Amino acid sequence: MEWMAWTLPTALFFAAIAVMLMGMTVLELRRPCAERRGFLPIVTTRGDRLFIGLLVSAYLHLVVIGLTDWNLWVASLLSLAWLLVVLRWG
Amino acid sequence: MNLRKTVPLLIYILFLLVPIYWLLNMSFKSNTEILGGLTLWPQQFTLDNYRVIFTDPSWYSGYINSLYYVCLNTVISLSVALPAAYAFSRYRFLGDKHLFFWLLTNRMAPPAVFLLPFFQLYSSIGLFDTHIAVALAHCLFNVPLAVWILEGFMSGVPKEIDETAYIDGYSFPRFFVKIFVPLIASGIGVTAFFCFMFSWVELLLARTLTSVNAKPIAAVMTRTVSASGIDWGVLAAAGVLTIIPGMLVIWFVRNHVAKGFALGRV
Amino acid sequence: MNKVKNNKAWWLVLPVFLLVAFSAVIPMMTVVNYSVQDIFDQSSRYFVGADWYRQVLQDPRLHDSLLRQFIYSACVLLIEIPLGIAIALTMPAKGRWSSLCLIVMAIPLLIPWNVVGTIWQIFGRADIGLLGASLNQLGINYNYASNTMDAWVTVLVMDVWHWTSLVALLCYSGLRAIPDVYYQAARIDRASAWAVFRHIQLPKMKSVLLIAVMLRFMDSFMIYTEPFVLTGGGPGNATTFLSQTLTQMAVGQFDLGPAAAFSLIYFLIILLVSWLFYTAMTHTDKQ
Numbered sequence A: 001m002e003w004m005a006w007t008l009p010t011a012l013f014f015a016a017i018a019v020m021l022m023g024m025t026v027l028e029l030r031r032p033c034a035e036r037r038g039f040l041p042i043v044t045t046r047g048d049r050l051f052i053g054l055l056v057s058a059y060l061h062l063v064v065i066g067l068t069d070w071n072l073w074v075a076s077l078l079s080l081a082w083l084l085v086v087l088r089w090g
Numbered sequence B: 001m002n003l004r005k006t007v008p009l010l011i012y013i014l015f016l017l018v019p020i021y022w023l024l025n026m027s028f029k030s031n032t033e034i035l036g037g038l039t040l041w042p043q044q045f046t047l048d049n050y051r052v053i054f055t056d057p058s059w060y061s062g063y064i065n066s067l068y069y070v071c072l073n074t075v076i077s078l079s080v081a082l083p084a085a086y087a088f089s090r091y092r093f094l095g096d097k098h099l100f101f102w103l104l105t106n107r108m109a110p111p112a113v114f115l116l117p118f119f120q121l122y123s124s125i126g127l128f129d130t131h132i133a134v135a136l137a138h139c140l141f142n143v144p145l146a147v148w149i150l151e152g153f154m155s156g157v158p159k160e161i162d163e164t165a166y167i168d169g170y171s172f173p174r175f176f177v178k179i180f181v182p183l184i185a186s187g188i189g190v191t192a193f194f195c196f197m198f199s200w201v202e203l204l205l206a207r208t209l210t211s212v213n214a215k216p217i218a219a220v221m222t223r224t225v226s227a228s229g230i231d232w233g234v235l236a237a238a239g240v241l242t243i244i245p246g247m248l249v250i251w252f253v254r255n256h257v258a259k260g261f262a263l264g265r266v
Numbered sequence C: 001m002n003k004v005k006n007n008k009a010w011w012l013v014l015p016v017f018l019l020v021a022f023s024a025v026i027p028m029m030t031v032v033n034y035s036v037q038d039i040f041d042q043s044s045r046y047f048v049g050a051d052w053y054r055q056v057l058q059d060p061r062l063h064d065s066l067l068r069q070f071i072y073s074a075c076v077l078l079i080e081i082p083l084g085i086a087i088a089l090t091m092p093a094k095g096r097w098s099s100l101c102l103i104v105m106a107i108p109l110l111i112p113w114n115v116v117g118t119i120w121q122i123f124g125r126a127d128i129g130l131l132g133a134s135l136n137q138l139g140i141n142y143n144y145a146s147n148t149m150d151a152w153v154t155v156l157v158m159d160v161w162h163w164t165s166l167v168a169l170l171c172y173s174g175l176r177a178i179p180d181v182y183y184q185a186a187r188i189d190r191a192s193a194w195a196v197f198r199h200i201q202l203p204k205m206k207s208v209l210l211i212a213v214m215l216r217f218m219d220s221f222m223i224y225t226e227p228f229v230l231t232g233g234g235p236g237n238a239t240t241f242l243s244q245t246l247t248q249m250a251v252g253q254f255d256l257g258p259a260a261a262f263s264l265i266y267f268l269i270i271l272l273v274s275w276l277f278y279t280a281m282t283h284t285d286k287q
Helices: A008-030 A046-067 A072-089 B003-027 B031-036 B048-055 B057-090 B096-108 B111-124 B131-155 B159-167 B172-183 B185-201 B204-208 B217-224 B232-252 B254-262 C007-035 C051-057 C060-090 C096-110 C113-124 C130-137 C148-176 C180-188 C193-221 C225-230 C242-252 C256-286
Strands: C037-039 C045-047
Touching (some): A008 A046, A046 A072, B003 B232, B003 C113, B057 B172, B111 B131, B111 C256, B131 B185, B131 B204, B159 B172, B172 B185, B185 C096, B204 C242, C037 C256, C060 C148, C060 C193, C096 C148, C113 C225, C148 C193, C193 C256
């Protein structure tokens, strides 16, 4: 494992992703979700919305890093807000 | 067939074949003739370039290494992809669409992205410079491809066949091997062809993960560049020899390939 | 087909899942780890946060190669897709000729990528190559090793030579799936060849075309071996595309951090594009 060069932040990041995936699995088993259409132009399931949310968040981080001098936490907070919006109304 | 269609097609086929002819032409010439001037066919026909390759172990072992890991990869890919493709074509299950998409992204991912960690990963588990390492690395794009193609073929088999077999008292493994696999034999042939092809043509990962013992032919070919310039004749002969396995494989599956393309899953 | 819901199917998928996870997830995690640290060796490494990302995103070398990459992929698609369709339309429908065509056209697809580069290297050189020598005979000063424009044209022609057959074969199979009834109806209506193409053949080829566009975009976007062998990325950096820049960084200079950050950005682009194509594909399937 030494060669993988783990650090605390990345470990937390992957743990968060893993927890999210497990949470989605449990939720899906308990309360299967139906496909629906929100403000996104396509019909999506809960999993699709999570994926779209995460992908857009990643791009948002890159934009903030590449184009602005803002602190990275700004991007993270914006992403979190976007993730909630997309999961609820997307 | 009318003329307006045939002529453009012939021009295109000519365009495909002329560079290959030039390579073949070059491989039968001596280096003095190659560098001496342009000749449309070998003036002094020689097989010396091929003799170099077949007598020098560092050359022909490159071919053996390549064929070895390509076959290994085809076998691994097919054996894991068969049951998975069956699951995708017959059942809905938790996260199936996302899993399928995730598999496909691996087919699309540039090998260069995985280059560095692969190198570290295989070094740390002691697989560096072995055939199995290259075979496993090529699974990254071949397994998703195999699942994709096989799923298309399996969806074409009516589900009633499965149900009848289960009613007749077949267990799943027996049904799968005895009835289902023979039904999609042509699909398996096409899949094997594509696995073979993509593993055979890949260079970047194969070159990075090997140094001596499992060095692929593609990497050996860079040896022709020496202090005295490039040995064009041997390079061309080696190139011609790498085309042959592909031609053999396509000859064997020629009747099935059209069917594979018909599914649009290549 | 109506599929049964059965979560036990996971057991059948498990081997694939484990195998691909081993060769995709572990390396991906490692890339993420490398991208946030400055690594000298196993024991001395320092957390640097998003510095590498900032450096990579503002590196002009990468902007250039990204721009070149997009121009290249666009050129490839613009040439190969129409050409492939045109070739597919001229191919004979059945008989011995059609299978001979199929085999001949599949040959370039089966040549190892470095040999493709070698073939064009030998074919294009001004001193020993048929193409280079005849162009120079015609009075065109052609040298792909020193002239930027020539290098670009050669790399593009090589890609057309290598991959147009794939587009053509895919379209050909799409065309064969059109029932004869459609053509008969068109003949009764005295439809022109263009109308037949526009209203019958093109719509029927839509799904295969989408796959062809996706495969050609992805594969041209990660092109490495052929231009590397042919031009070595030169003259200058004129034909250095993304994969080659990345490989130089990772293996040539061993800049682990920036190379890892670059890999992730590269991967994100691929992920977005393949998701768009996949969504478009599954949606056309439903219609």
